[in-house]
Amino acid sequence: MYGQGIAKGLWITFKHFVNTYVDDLRYAGRKYISDDNFEIRQSPKSQGAYTVQYPDEKIAVPERFRFTPFLVVYDHDDEERPGQDWCTSCGICAKVCPPQCIWIVRGQDPNTGRPVPEPEAFFIDIDICMNCGYCAEFCPFDAIKMDHDYEMASYDRTTTHIHDKERLSKEFSYWKSIAPTRAYEEMEARGGWDHKDIQKEKAKAAKAAASAAQAEAAPTSDQPAAQAAAPEQANGASDADKAKAERLAKREAALARKRAREEQGEG
Numbered sequence: 089m090y091g092q093g094i095a096k097g098l099w100i101t102f103k104h105f106v107n108t109y110v111d112d113l114r115y116a117g118r119k120y121i122s123d124d125n126f127e128i129r130q131s132p133k134s135q136g137a138y139t140v141q142y143p144d145e146k147i148a149v150p151e152r153f154r155f156t157p158f159l160v161v162y163d164h165d166d167e168e169r170p171g172q173d174w175c176t177s178c179g180i181c182a183k184v185c186p187p188q189c190i191w192i193v194r195g196q197d198p199n200t201g202r203p204v205p206e207p208e209a210f211f212i213d214i215d216i217c218m219n220c221g222y223c224a225e226f227c228p229f230d231a232i233k234m235d236h237d238y239e240m241a242s243y244d245r246t247t248t249h250i251h252d253k254e255r256l257s258k259e260f261s262y263w264k265s266i267a268p269t270r271a272y273e274e275m276e277a278r279g280g281w282d283h284k285d286i287q288k289e290k291a292k293a294a295k296a297a298a299s300a301a302q303a304e305a306a307p308t309s310d311q312p313a314a315q316a317a318a319p320e321q322a323n324g325a326s327d328a329d330k331a332k333a334e335r336l337a338k339r340e341a342a343l344a345r346k347r348a349r350e351e352q353g354e355g
């Protein structure tokens with residue numbers, strides 16, 4: 089029948105219209121007052137249409153929401169590495185960025201001039217960034233993440249929209265707060281909450297400490313054997329020296345014979 093679709097659509101709109109007032113009555117006017125009710129208004133429990141008093145109220149974004157990228161740094165109150173960059177300035181994010189809006193200046197050791205694994209400068213042109221998230225997906229060190237902060241309007245679209253390292257850097261605890269599930273999955277993949285390289289360093293230090301402790305504990309039982317082996321080693325060294333001296337002497341003798349033959353030939 090003609091117009092059935094239109095009638096259905098209008099019926100849905102009418103239901104929403106009525107439900108909005110039903111919901112208002114259910115909360116007896118408190119629907120727009122407390123933060124708890126704001127949560128309910130955003131939930132599937134809510135009925136009808138509702139408005140948000142932006143910017144005082146903001147609709148919660150899902151965990152996988154992504155806007156512009158930010159750089160992860162250790163928390164400023166971290167005891168061992170306060171504020172240390174997670175970025176190693178490997179440059180992979182800049183390479184994979186489709187619109188090429190990332191610029192990185194690699195750090196250098198001031199004494200040796202050799203490159204160090206941290207960025208001296210890092211820029212992202214936020215106006216060019218298309219929020220694809222490739223940089224975050226490809227970063228091998230979990231050092232760049234997609235932010236939930238979408239309020240970036242400003243009156244100046246030149247320098248303000250080119251985010252530098254200071255503006256881009258955010259604490260690791262911030263990443264955990266906006267994306268707890270993701271951060272936990274990444275931690276499991278890395279094998280710990282620390283940066284990959286720091287974990288490697290710690291594992292190396294633990295190994296070295298374990299072998300040093302083992303070496304310290306060993307002398308009581310191994311010392312006599314080591315002492316017995318020492319003269320043998322000395323003998324071995326002196327035998328090798330003797331053989332070398334013999335070889336040199338033979339070579340000298342052969343050279344002398346050759347020279348003598350040549351002199352006789354000339355004579």
Ligand code: SF4
Nearest residue numbers: 175176178179181227
């Ligand atoms: S890919 Fe990650 S570690 Fe490499 S430069 Fe980009 S943010 Fe830094």
Ligand code: SF4
Nearest residue numbers: 185217218220221223
């Ligand atoms: S989100 Fe996409 S466009 Fe934006 S900086 Fe990362 S890779 Fe480039």
